[in-house]
Amino acid sequence: MSEKKAILTLEHVSKEYTGSAKLFKKAPPSVKAVSDVSFSVNEGETFGIVGESGCGKTTLGKCIVRLHPPTAGKMWYDDDGRKLDLMQLDQDESFRLRQKLQIIFQDPYASLNPMHNILEAFDEPLRVHKLGSREQRREKIAEMLREVNLQPDYMYRYPGEFSGGQRQRICIAKALAMQPRLIVCDEPVSALDVSIQAQIMNLMRRLQRDYKLTYVFIAHDLSVVQYMSDRIAVMYLGKVVEISKSEGLHTDYKHPYTESLLSAVPIPIYGQKQKRIILEGDVPSPLHPPAGCKFHPRCRRCMEVCRHVEPTLRPVGTDGHMVACHLYHEPEEIPPKNE
Ligand code: SF4
Numbered sequence: 001m002s003e004k005k006a007i008l009t010l011e012h013v014s015k016e017y018t019g020s021a022k023l024f025k026k027a028p029p030s031v032k033a034v035s036d037v038s039f040s041v042n043e044g045e046t047f048g049i050v051g052e053s054g055c056g057k058t059t060l061g062k063c064i065v066r067l068h069p070p071t072a073g074k075m076w077y078d079d080d081g082r083k084l085d086l087m088q089l090d091q092d093e094s095f096r097l098r099q100k101l102q103i104i105f106q107d108p109y110a111s112l113n114p115m116h117n118i119l120e121a122f123d124e125p126l127r128v129h130k131l132g133s134r135e136q137r138r139e140k141i142a143e144m145l146r147e148v149n150l151q152p153d154y155m156y157r158y159p160g161e162f163s164g165g166q167r168q169r170i171c172i173a174k175a176l177a178m179q180p181r182l183i184v185c186d187e188p189v190s191a192l193d194v195s196i197q198a199q200i201m202n203l204m205r206r207l208q209r210d211y212k213l214t215y216v217f218i219a220h221d222l223s224v225v226q227y228m229s230d231r232i233a234v235m236y237l238g239k240v241v242e243i244s245k246s247e248g249l250h251t252d253y254k255h256p257y258t259e260s261l262l263s264a265v266p267i268p269i270y271g272q273k274q275k276r277i278i279l280e281g282d283v284p285s286p287l288h289p290p291a292g293c294k295f296h297p298r299c300r301r302c303m304e305v306c307r308h309v310e311p312t313l314r315p316v317g318t319d320g321h322m323v324a325c326h327l328y329h330e331p332e333e334i335p336p337k338n339e
């Protein structure tokens with residue numbers, strides 16, 4: 001079997017937002033939306049990121065395409081054998097990589113300018129990146145519309161003339177027209193009806209095969225992420241708590257938070273019942289995260305050490321499975337003694 005090549009590597013990436021000093025008499029508050037995240041994405045795979053709203057998954061996606069550059073850590077991109085530091089790009093490299101790293105957003109209504117027809121929406125980035133003559137660009141747009149099962153003459157229509165599913169197809173075609181290598185898909189089907197979701201996911205899988213794309217697929221619905229992904233990272237309050245192969249996750253999960261997410265996914269086997277695990281309480285405020293394990297106030301397997309010592313993401317087994325939980329590893333710090 002050929003060796004897997006990492007196209008994207010994140011090392012201890014964090015993103016912190018700080019309030020304006022003018023608005024606060026004391027030191028402005030800061031929120032760590034993403035905290036110390038490390039993983040690699042292999043060329044040609046779909047790497048899923050799943051978690052509740054507010055867990056930092058969308059911020060992480062925006063960090064990867066540098067819409068919101070990280071405040072700490074390193075990101076490496078394999079540019080056909082050249083390892084590029086995404087945090088240290090000069091202007092020319094940054095411009096060139098904007099073409100190679102594309103993003104598809106959740107809301108197909110907000111992603112397209114209602115004042116521009118599809119031709120104008122597609123043509124501008126192609127022209128800026130000098131991807132062909134006027135005639136070649138028009139040909140490319142027609143070809144991409146055909147690829148997502150839309151009529152080429154739709155390019156003369158405006159976004160308001162399309163349904164939600166058609167608009168998301170247009171957004172996928174627009175990203176694809178840039179000839180990217182990696183696409184961050186940020187909840188691309190969450191705003192769509194279930195029947196349309198399946199069509200869009202199958203379309204994305206076909207395009208991935210045909211165009212040799214790599215996806216980072218972000219969603220809050222674990223069943224959607226499982227369907228699309230080869231590997232999955234589970235996020236909770238800005239941290240990755242588990243990384244596992246998608247296949248077999250139902251039986252091989254480790255983290256109690258992953259267990260609760262899985263319990264919400266219906267099993268399509270007649271007669272088989274599943275025990276739903278309802279988490280107590282809400283996700284804590286990232287302004288005041290709990291000490292120790294961030295999940296401990298909601299974890300039914302919480303131990304004393306979990307309240308004081310934060311677990312780190314470490315391997316369990318030999319197949320790249322990783323988990324951040326004291327149930328599987330000795331704590332790296334010495335827990336404080338009780339009075
Ligand atoms: Fe639960 Fe402790 Fe594991 Fe955190 S470290 S998930 S609190 S058992």
